[in-house]
Amino acid sequence: MNETVKGRWRPSQGDWVFMAVVGVVIVALILGSSERKTKATPDNATHQTATSRAACMACHNTNGVRPQPAGHVKADQCFQCHSQPDSWKKL
Ligand code: HEC
Ligand code: HEC
Incomplete structure (x- = not known):
């Protein structure tokens, strides 16, 4: 030193x-x-029973009741961005 x-x-x-x-x-x-976080998945019976991308997309494709916005990512892991309500976490 x-x-x-x-x-x-x-x-x-x-x-x-x-x-x-x-x-x-x-x-x-x-x-x-x-x-990366955006709107959470709504905490209701509909959303609690949908467990696959296909189920989600039945309502959220372009012809569904609540389409994804134009230019939405084509990703499969919905919950990576649309966080699950806390009450679901034990599933
Ligand atoms: C039976 C139809 C249906 C299915 C299946 C469904 N959704 Fe939805 N979703 C809706 C409707 C209707 C709304 C808007 C009204 C509401 O808040 O419930 C909505 C709203 C949303 C929103 C926006 C919340 C907001 O604050 O605007 C997200 C995110 C979402 N859904 C994600 C999902 C995901 C992820 C799945 C699959 C696990 C899914 N949805 C399955 C009908 C559905
Ligand atoms: C990479 C992140 C990401 C993934 C994965 C993702 N999303 Fe999204 N999503 C977003 C963003 C960002 C928005 C725009 C939010 C806004 O406009 O405020 C959005 C918006 C939405 C909306 C519109 C909400 C509204 O305001 O009405 C719906 C419905 C939705 N996504 C459904 C889904 C479904 C179903 C899946 C799975 C197939 C999925 N998302 C996967 C990031 C994602």
Whole structure:
């Protein structure tokens, strides 16, 4: 250990820039993590008994009672984005 490097560390201008960048990245990740969540699946008898994508899509396809919006993802895992009501979690 070199004695001259001991002493109080003072952030240089570059250190402040680095910390600001780290801070911005952390905030962006926190905001991004909530973006995937959207409207929860309604907590009613209809939605509790539908257990397959086909069942969901019987009502939510373009001709259904409540179509998915235009440009909706073609993904199968509905519950990945449309969270299940808490009371279902034990299923
Ligand atoms: C028998 C028809 C039917 C089936 C099956 C069905 N839904 Fe629905 N869904 C509806 C209707 C009607 C609404 C709007 C009224 C309501 O809130 O119940 C709706 C609303 C929704 C909404 C929007 C909630 C909001 O706040 O606008 C989501 C998300 C949803 N359903 C997801 C699903 C998923 C996922 C499945 C399969 C597990 C599913 N639905 C199965 C009829 C159905
Ligand atoms: C990758 C994430 C994701 C997946 C997976 C997903 N959705 Fe969605 N869904 C969304 C987003 C985002 C919206 C738009 C919400 C808005 O307009 O506020 C949406 C909107 C909807 C709506 C319209 C809600 C309303 O306001 O009337 C319905 C119905 C719906 N989705 C059904 C489904 C069904 C059924 C599945 C499974 C086959 C599914 N979604 C899978 C992200 C997803």
